[in-house]
Amino acid sequence: MTNESESTTKQTSQPFGVPVAIVIAGALIAAAVYFGGGKVSSTSNQVAGSANTGNTLGNAAAPAQPAEPTVGEIREIISEDHVRGPQNAKVTVVEYSDLECPFCKRFHPTMQQLLSEYPNDVRWVYRHAPLVQLHSKAPKEAEATECAGEQGKFWELTDKIFEVTPANDGLNLDDLPKLAQEAGVANIQQFQSCLDSGTYAQHVQDDLTDAQNAGMRGTPYSVVIAPNGEKFPVSGAQPYASVKQIVDKALAAN
Amino acid sequence: MNQKITAILLLGGAVALIGYFYVDSRGALLSDLQPKLAQDALAARFEYLSGQGTNACGGGKDIVKSLSGDARMQGACCGAMSLHSYEEQIEGLKKYAGNALIPADPYDVPVSWAQAMIAYSDATVLTPGQQAVYDKAVEMSHEKGPCCCKCWHWYAYEGLAKKLITEYGFTVEQIAEIWDLSDACGGEHAH
Numbered sequence: 001m002t003n004e005s006e007s008t009t010k011q012t013s014q015p016f017g018v019p020v021a022i023v024i025a026g027a028l029i030a031a032a033v034y035f036g037g038g039k040v041s042s043t044s045n046q047v048a049g050s051a052n053t054g055n056t057l058g059n060a061a062a063p064a065q066p067a068e069p070t071v072g073e074i075r076e077i078i079s080e081d082h083v084r085g086p087q088n089a090k091v092t093v094v095e096y097s098d099l100e101c102p103f104c105k106r107f108h109p110t111m112q113q114l115l116s117e118y119p120n121d122v123r124w125v126y127r128h129a130p131l132v133q134l135h136s137k138a139p140k141e142a143e144a145t146e147c148a149g150e151q152g153k154f155w156e157l158t159d160k161i162f163e164v165t166p167a168n169d170g171l172n173l174d175d176l177p178k179l180a181q182e183a184g185v186a187n188i189q190q191f192q193s194c195l196d197s198g199t200y201a202q203h204v205q206d207d208l209t210d211a212q213n214a215g216m217r218g219t220p221y222s223v224v225i226a227p228n229g230e231k232f233p234v235s236g237a238q239p240y241a242s243v244k245q246i247v248d249k250a251l252a253a254n
Numbered sequence: 255m256n257q258k259i260t261a262i263l264l265l266g267g268a269v270a271l272i273g274y275f276y277v278d279s280r281g282a283l284l285s286d287l288q289p290k291l292a293q294d295a296l297a298a299r300f301e302y303l304s305g306q307g308t309n310a311c312g313g314g315k316d317i318v319k320s321l322s323g324d325a326r327m328q329g330a331c332c333g334a335m336s337l338h339s340y341e342e343q344i345e346g347l348k349k350y351a352g353n354a355l356i357p358a359d360p361y362d363v364p365v366s367w368a369q370a371m372i373a374y375s376d377a378t379v380l381t382p383g384q385q386a387v388y389d390k391a392v393e394m395s396h397e398k399g400p401c402c403c404k405c406w407h408w409y410a411y412e413g414l415a416k417k418l419i420t421e422y423g424f425t426v427e428q429i430a431e432i433w434d435l436s437d438a439c440g441g442e443h444a445h
Contacts, residue, residue, distance in 0.1 A: 101332075101403065102332075102402050102403070103332035103333050103402075103439065103440075103441075106333070106441075131311065131312055131314075131403075133313065133314030133316070133404070134311065134314060134403045134404050134405060135403070167402075168402065168403060216312060217307060217310030217311075217312050217313075218310045218311040218312045218331050218332060218405075219311070219312065219332070220332075235307055236330060236331070236332045236333045236334065236440060237332060237333040237334070237440075237441070238333070238334050239334055242334060
């Protein structure tokens with residue numbers, strides 16, 4: 001009887017042992033697959049193929065906030081500056097540009113659009129920043145616009161050059177008098193003489209120095225100045241929506 | 255007794271089946287998630303790099319020579335980065351991941367690499383045959399060369415092309431494709 005009882009006890013305990021073992025084994029396998037899969041997933045989370053150059057693709061996203069670019073010293077707006085838009089505009093955009101830079105060419109219509117959409121609130125100050133290491137013709141073209149400016153046609157020739165140049169020194173400098181004429185410069189002989197004499201070479205250089213002092217590291221580079229004097233940098237040919245956003249922010253900064 | 259064994263086997267089978275389908279569904283779920291996670295990581299990277307400005311075109315190649323080798327040229331030099339173009343570039347460059355010389359992300363390049371490539375470019379004169387490959391790649395590429403302007407990027411990727419032609423036998427098409435995919439100016443590109 002005792003033996004039968006023991007036998008029954010064994011028989012009743014065995015059926016639970018096997019399923020429990022299966023469940024535990026299943027749970028262990030499931031856990032291994034789950035956590036193993038998780039690791040695979042997080043590894044593939046990082047973009048691959050960067051170790052070859054010491055590239056820190058995974059780590060690059062680590063800093064939460066990129067360093068905010070800062071604006072350096074900017075020369076006051078002077079009578080020699082070329083200003084488009086109302087003199088009493090609330091916001092001033094100082095643009096440093098290179099007439100042979102493809103992205104400056106791309107950005108020029110953006111600035112034109114800005115002025116057409118903010119006819120009372122924004123003025124555009126254009127300063128030269130010819131990157132001679134990249135575009136050897138740009139300084140002379142900048143001088144040409146200044147010579148056209150003597151006859152009140154600075155903006156007209158600037159618009160014209162950006163319109164016709166293929167960029168990257170693609171413009172023939174011999175075409176400058178013809179372009180000046182098309183831009184409305186009346187006295188081409190005076191224009192040519194001005195260009196040949198290098199009258200504005202120093203002015204162009206002064207603008208470039210100002211650009212470097214302002215923090216320019218490439219062209220185009222613009223600084224949006226709010227009514228309260230706060231300055232917002234715009235690096236590169238940013239799309240219109242981005243520039244508009246900065247201008248709206250500047251307008252709100254009273 | 256037989257009934258008990260049958261019950262155990264059925265129970266075990268049920269557990270195994272449930273376990274199998276559970277694990278399978280988890281696996282499927284994870285495999286579905288992986289591309290999304292990679293996409294999110296790339297988008298986060300894009301967000302970070304598009305706010306960086308150490309990749310500057312002003313100063314030509316001298317800017318690279320003046321920097322510490324530990325630094326990185328990050329971000330776009332001239333325009334706003336486009337996520338769509340960035341994704342296409344990163345994906346396209348994976349084709350060349352086997353070659354350690356070719357940066358996987360043109361918007362995040364070690365200065366030490368750029369310095370080495372510029373030095374190689376300065377020191378290397380191609381043979382007429384190699385020069386023909388280089389010149390044809392210039393013609394074929396979107397920007398008619400390694401970059402839109404002769405900035406540091408131009409000279410670094412010129413050096414890369416010279417090295418790939420002379421030491422690895424890269425073709426015209428490969429050089430042009432690498433230049434196109436390695437554009438770091440910003441803006442939309444049609445690749």
